Every structure is written in structure tokens, then in C-alpha cells.
Amino acid sequence: MELLVLPILAVLILLQIPISIFVHFDAKRRELKNPxxxxxxxxVPLCGLVVTVVYxxxxxxxxxxxxx
Numbered sequence: 001m002e003l004l005v006l007p008i009l010a011v012l013i014l015l016q017i018p019i020s021i022f023v024h025f026d027a028k029r030r031e032l033k034n035p036x037x038x039x040x041x042x043x044v045p046l047c048g049l050v051v052t053v054v055y056x057x058x059x060x061x062x063x064x065x066x067x068x
Contacts, residue, residue, distance in 0.1 A: 016043065
């Protein structure tokens with residue numbers, strides 16, 4: 001399972017960043033109000049994925065250190 005997490009996360013990052021850039025420029029071209037909002041709307045889930053992966057990694061490393 002661990003071997004799949006990092007490649008999947010890397011693929012998501014590599015896909016989500018260009019998509020957000022496209023959304024930003026497309027929103028500007030179409031003269032939508034606040035094109036940055038749409039760009040960040042695409043990127044925010046990416047931040048959640050990164051935080052989740054880091055949490056799961058640290059959680060697994062500390063699982064043996066639980067005082068019981």
C-alpha cells in the first residue's frame with residue numbers, strides 16, 4: 001500500500017497544477033470575476049491530499065510509541 005501512495009500523489013500533483021493554471025487563464029480569457037478564486041479552488045484539494053499523506057505517514061511511524 002505504501003508503495004502506491006507516493007506515485008499516486010505525484011500523479012495527482014502533476015495533473016492538478018497544470019489544470020489550475022489552465023483554469024486561471026481560461027477564467028481570465030472569459031473575463032470572469034476573480035479568476036484566482038477558481039485556480040485556488042482547484043489547488044485546495046491538493047493541499048488536503050498532501051496533509052493527509054503526511055498525517056498517515058507520521059501516524060504509522062508513531063503507532064508503536066503509544067503509551068497504553
